């Protein structure tokens with residue numbers, strides 16, 4: 001009798017191997033192995049699902065998510081942006097007013113009205129304001145108290161370059177990413193804020209190549225007085241994970257302008273890109289899991305890692321670690337049916353077609369919304385990160401030096417201080433991402449197309465440019 005298809009295994013049965021085998025059986029039922037068109041993207045159903053969650057509220061089992069209100073709004077509205085859904089002015093205003101009620105009087109945003117400021121909801125609130133906000137009274141952008149927010153950021157900074165996610169809370173590299181994105185969008189960058197951050201990021205890289213959430217602090221907490229820095233390098237805390245790896249690598253990309261402004265005689269920290277690349281490639285599901293990504297070794301594929309892990313490849317290409325795929329110069333996006341060869345792109349490291357197939361066939365819930373994997377229910381978090389993963393698999397968004405020079409050429413005032421130089425360098429570096437015309441690769445019908453998203457911020461280029469041009473008081477070349 002023919003054996004059912006399975007990923008290679010060593011016949012040593014554990015709970016992990018059982019879960020893996022069960023998942024493969026389920027996925028094989030959803031993802032066709034034979035050629036044919038993948039399931040079309042059910043835009044309307046996803047839109048209705050997202051709106052239902054937002055407007056009607058979530059079931060009571062979600063009560064523990066009360067501190068995640070900014071996240072729910074970000075997942076919803078950024079999913080709209082990716083699907084090209086416009087938000088009408090009334091709803092934009094409702095969103096702005098809701099977000100502004102989360103601002104803490106001492107700076108930063110909490111997870112709901114009256115809640116303590118925390119780096120994660122601060123990122124979600126500011127990113128959502130990039131989507132719905134505008135300059136002027138009532139528009140949100142000018143209601144952000146940037147001075148107080150900066151004080152909040154400095155108050156959670158640790159002597160070793162890490163940040164607490166909130167007062168009296170823990171260190172987590174997600175906080176570093178959230179703080180850096182916010183500081184980039186709102187023109188709040190200073191050398192003082194960034195000092196030591198590259199060393200902290202480096203210290204989170206594990207022996208596997210991916211990154212963990214934090215590392216052993218290398219200062220001894222004194223009962224009184226400032227903590228004392230110890231000499232020894234600190235080991236990472238915990239195992240490599242796709243979520244932390246995205247946050248670390250995207251932070252590393254955001255730190256490039258800062259690193260390039262340092263004295264050449266001072267040795268700067270570096271990452272091990274060889275092990276990182278190997279780890280990322282190995283997070284890709286086997287032939288049986290058909291293109292989905294897992295978040296850690298010996299765990300299962302999950303749609304959200306389509307962004308957290310799949311999104312790392314564009315980041316690596318901006319650092320010159322891998323080449324971006326060959327650019328053909330058609331001026332029409334290429335639409336692929338399942339049985340066509342993708343002979344014009346380099347799929348040798350990660351398979352863009354297979355990831356799209358996983359998201360379309362296994363990620364979509366028949367009742368709307370996207371999910372981890374079947375038979376799980378959909379939720380707004382997985383909906384956004386599946387759609388963002390679909391976008392990164394479809395579009396080749398790369399850091400263009402031509403674009404950077406053009407933006408630099410428009411910078412209005414000559415930088416006088418190191419801080420001005422840093423601001424100018426971060427502004428040009430953040431906005432120099434571009435998509436080469438005609439290089440998108442869409443699996444299935446043209447209507448499966450997502451808008452391209454910024455590989456670091458996960459906002460559209462239009463939203464990123466809008467908010468940054470406002471806060472840096474610059475114009476951006478067309």
Ligand code: FPP
Pocket residue numbers: 120174177178241242243244247294295296299300302308
């Ligand atoms: C493990 O969940 C998940 C984590 C340890 C955290 C993951 C972090 C992110 C997704 C990044 C979030 C980013 C920001 C900016 C806040 P699990 O054990 O349920 O999943 P697994 O089995 O797939 O590891």
